Amino acid sequence: MTQPVANCPNCGAKIVFQWSSSVQTVCTYCKSILVRTDVDLKRVGQVADLPPDSSPIQLNTEGIYANKAFRAIGRILYEYEQGGWNEWHILMNDGTSAWLSDAQDEYAVSFPARIQNLPPADGIQVGQQFTWNKQPYTVSVITQANYRGVEGELPFEFWDKTVVTFADLRTPSRKFATLDYSDDEPALYLGEFVEFEDLHLKNLRTFEGW
Amino acid sequence: MSAAPPPPPQPPTKPQVKAINCPKCGAAIELRSFGKAETVVCGSCHSILDATDPNLKILQTFEIKMREAGPRIPLGKRGKLRGVDYEVIGFQRRSTLVDGTRYSWHEYVLFNPYKGFRYLTEYDGHWNDVGPCKMLPTIVPSNPPKATYLGETYKHFQTCTAETSYVLGEFPWQVRVGEEAEVTDLISPPRVLSSEKSGDEITWSLGEYMYGRDVWAAFQMPGNPPPAVGVFENQPAPVNESVKGVWSAFALHSVLLLALLIVFSVFILRDRQVFSASYSLDAGPQKGEGSFVTDEFELGGRTSNVEVTTHADVDNNWIYLNYALINQGTGQAWDFGREVSYYHGHDSDGNWSEGSRSDSVIVPSVPPGTYYLRIEPEFAANHPRINYAVQVKRDVPVLGFFGLGFLALLVPAIAVTWRRFNFERLRWAESDHPLVTTSSSSSEDD
Numbered sequence: 001m002t003q004p005v006a007n008c009p010n011c012g013a014k015i016v017f018q019w020s021s022s023v024q025t026v027c028t029y030c031k032s033i034l035v036r037t038d039v040d041l042k043r044v045g046q047v048a049d050l051p052p053d054s055s056p057i058q059l060n061t062e063g064i065y066a067n068k069a070f071r072a073i074g075r076i077l078y079e080y081e082q083g084g085w086n087e088w089h090i091l092m093n094d095g096t097s098a099w100l101s102d103a104q105d106e107y108a109v110s111f112p113a114r115i116q117n118l119p120p121a122d123g124i125q126v127g128q129q130f131t132w133n134k135q136p137y138t139v140s141v142i143t144q145a146n147y148r149g150v151e152g153e154l155p156f157e158f159w160d161k162t163v164v165t166f167a168d169l170r171t172p173s174r175k176f177a178t179l180d181y182s183d184d185e186p187a188l189y190l191g192e193f194v195e196f197e198d199l200h201l202k203n204l205r206t207f208e209g210w
Numbered sequence: 211m212s213a214a215p216p217p218p219p220q221p222p223t224k225p226q227v228k229a230i231n232c233p234k235c236g237a238a239i240e241l242r243s244f245g246k247a248e249t250v251v252c253g254s255c256h257s258i259l260d261a262t263d264p265n266l267k268i269l270q271t272f273e274i275k276m277r278e279a280g281p282r283i284p285l286g287k288r289g290k291l292r293g294v295d296y297e298v299i300g301f302q303r304r305s306t307l308v309d310g311t312r313y314s315w316h317e318y319v320l321f322n323p324y325k326g327f328r329y330l331t332e333y334d335g336h337w338n339d340v341g342p343c344k345m346l347p348t349i350v351p352s353n354p355p356k357a358t359y360l361g362e363t364y365k366h367f368q369t370c371t372a373e374t375s376y377v378l379g380e381f382p383w384q385v386r387v388g389e390e391a392e393v394t395d396l397i398s399p400p401r402v403l404s405s406e407k408s409g410d411e412i413t414w415s416l417g418e419y420m421y422g423r424d425v426w427a428a429f430q431m432p433g434n435p436p437p438a439v440g441v442f443e444n445q446p447a448p449v450n451e452s453v454k455g456v457w458s459a460f461a462l463h464s465v466l467l468l469a470l471l472i473v474f475s476v477f478i479l480r481d482r483q484v485f486s487a488s489y490s491l492d493a494g495p496q497k498g499e500g501s502f503v504t505d506e507f508e509l510g511g512r513t514s515n516v517e518v519t520t521h522a523d524v525d526n527n528w529i530y531l532n533y534a535l536i537n538q539g540t541g542q543a544w545d546f547g548r549e550v551s552y553y554h555g556h557d558s559d560g561n562w563s564e565g566s567r568s569d570s571v572i573v574p575s576v577p578p579g580t581y582y583l584r585i586e587p588e589f590a591a592n593h594p595r596i597n598y599a600v601q602v603k604r605d606v607p608v609l610g611f612f613g614l615g616f617l618a619l620l621v622p623a624i625a626v627t628w629r630r631f632n633f634e635r636l637r638w639a640e641s642d643h644p645l646v647t648t649s650s651s652s653s654e655d656d
Contacts, residue, residue: 054225054244056324082383083248083262104246104382105326106342126410140346141411170346172358193344196325207244207323208226210295 008032009043018073019091022153025074033150033159045159050077050149055086055102056204059152063100063199065109069093072100074152078145078164089154097155099189100199107199110178110191118188121181124167130177132190137169137177147182158182225323232257233266242286242299243321247380251300253285258387261380272387274376282332282436283318285379289429291339296320296328298429300379306370306393319381327382330425331417335438336445337425338402338417347396347403347414354643357396357403359416364396364403367443367641372406395443399637402444419444441636453630460623467615475607484509485602491529491587493595501586506538509604513577517606519570522550522598528565529596530588535573538580544573550598572608 006015011030024035026047034041061072074089085103092098101108115132128139147161164182174192225244232239237254241247247261249269256274259266281301283289288297300319305312315333322328329340343359350356354366372393377385391408400419405412419442422435438445475481485507509516522529528551535544548571554563589596638645 052225052245054246054323083246105322105324106344138346172346172348174345204324206224208224210323 006041008034009041015041017153018071019095019097019153019155021097021155022073024150024154024157024159026151035157035159044157047149047151047159050151051079051084053077053084053086054205054207055088056105056207057086057088057100057102057201058203058205061088061201061203061205063090063201065090065092065098065100065194065199070098070100072152073097074150074154076150076154076158077148079148080143080145084148089152099191105196106193107196108176108191108193110176110189113177113188113190115188118179118186120186121165121167124179130169132177132188135171135175135190137171137175139167140170141168142166143168230266233259234268234271239266240286241380242297243380243382244323246321246323246327246382247299248383249385250380251377251385253378256378258377258385269384270386272377280378281316281318283330283425283429283431287429287431289320289425291320291328291428294322294325296322296325298330298379300381300385301377302374302381302385303376304372304374306372308370314375319379321380329415329417330420332425332436333442334440335422335436336442337420337422337435338444339420340404340415340417343403343414343416347405355396359403362398362401364398364401366643367395367397367402367638369394369642397444399444400446417444419446440640441633443637443640445637447630447633453627456623456626460619463619464616467612467619471607471609471612480511480605481607482604483601484604485583486599488597488599489585490595490597491589491593493593501532501584503536504583504585504600506580506582507602509576509578509581511578511605513575514605515608516573516576517570517603518546518548518573518583519568519601519603520548520550520598521568521601522596524550524552524567524596525594526553526555527551527593527596528590529593529598531598532586532588534584535576536582536584537577538582540579543584544576546571546573572606 007013008015008027008030010032011027013027013029015025015027015034017025022036024033026033031047032043033045033047035044057072059072059074063070070090070092072088073091076087078085078087083104085101088100088102090098090100098109098111101110113132119130124139124142126139126142130137143166145164145166147164150158161182164180166181167179169177169179176191176193178189180187180189228241230239230241231237232252232255234257235252235255237252239250239252241250241261249258250261250266251258256272257268258270258272260269281298283298285298285301288295297320298318299321302317303314304317305314315331318330320328320330331338331340345359347357347359347364350358350363356366357364370393371390373390374385374387377387389408391406394405396403402417404415404417406415422438426435485504487504516535518533518535520531528549530547530549532547533545537543548569550567550569551565552563552567553565554561556562583600583602585600635645
């Protein structure tokens, strides 16, 4: 399988897309945020240096989820009043992509869900229950998060945000849901919390002294 | 095959332990959590600083009393819990006010850069290894409330307001001295499910009881851990004292005992009558005198017991028999006296009776040989005619021994049950739901 290759319109560096459906990437050399158009790459901005963070995951960290190998190809870094978290965009070996979130070393994998009639941002409250795919979910917390930066490939354009709203929904099991209100239309992600060791992660960051 | 992605121009920086200086007093502060902490507290001047701010903005300062005790396990110390290395990076003391008495406990913040945060709590020498809940516990509406988590049911133990009174090091949340949270503990020893409510946010954590010696071993601490005082909410009952186990053992041994009894009665004891005779005392005024001897009889087999049974047709009367069992060959004698008395009548409460027309006694350890009985009856003056019969049986089962055996089994079972009950009573005495309520003069009526 050949990968789409292009050159950075800003610095000319070779840009290789690891996933054919990626819409946005960041030039690793000049940090330009590049968006794919039908014909070429368009520079839409520049990422500031990401704030120092200590996720043990990094681009190209590999792991296994649901018997499928995956690789981290991009991320969005958020911050809220209780700290920061990363949404790692992971490419599964079956060609689909998912999200591995790392919030203070609590890990979860989620997939976008195609479900209609999602509750609007102004109509959701903590304690409310929703049932999707026959699984009831309870809204546990609504978070206003600050967008702090991106890295690598993403399945959508995501570079000009400031504050985004999320609703976290929990269940009595490991399953959870996230309602993402960063776009006009709410987006739903369904997933589950996972144990660090169950992901069999390789190519992790190393920490001084550990 | 896909080509390897191009290497980034600069290798990713390796997060390092940061050493910074307190903006208030200038003392060195080590940041051990690689930026994961929200707040860090200066160990010298006790300023609470914003760990996410490069300038370490001062958020709060607090005074400490001279006798405030710091952490027993020092910050920076590493230990292994569940096979994972953790470093102590923060410490806080929290307390609650119950009936005018302030109880305080300690919480240690532990950190591993891959696994995140865990906590160790200590109260009066009792420790708990605590981690955040990955799932939402299910509240079972009942009184007192219950919750289920991972298939286990937890009983409500206590709800109290916890106030933070002393902090040191790093915390993954915005810690402040004086801040209050409503803490609820539900227990299923050795685990405790805790919810912490501050403002709108409720966080759940799951703790497991740890003995001080295990904490000391995990962190390779010198000396001895502080002794554990009393019974803690989720302290497991001593393992060798399972109430169920001891009663199962009791049931099993009782069955064995019964089987033994049956084996003895059927196969080993001969339970044979060796002598039987009837006598009568004529009515009359004469006083008790005149002993006599019976015919000889053989006691066979091994040294064993002998049962002597007396039946007498006494009716509102008594007879007393002085017995001697005498070995014909050796002259050895076993003396014993037995009374047979039976009274009955009618009064305002109805019919009554006292005593019995029959009596039996067991003479233990009688060697084999030829024996006879010497009998000397005593009786009341002016008695009516009394007929009595004497029976001698060899090798009879003695239920008393089995009864003793049964008791010997019952006593530890009851003792363990009682100790366990007492343990649970002590555990729940500190809760919102004591098993035994003590009346207090200051208590008000509902």
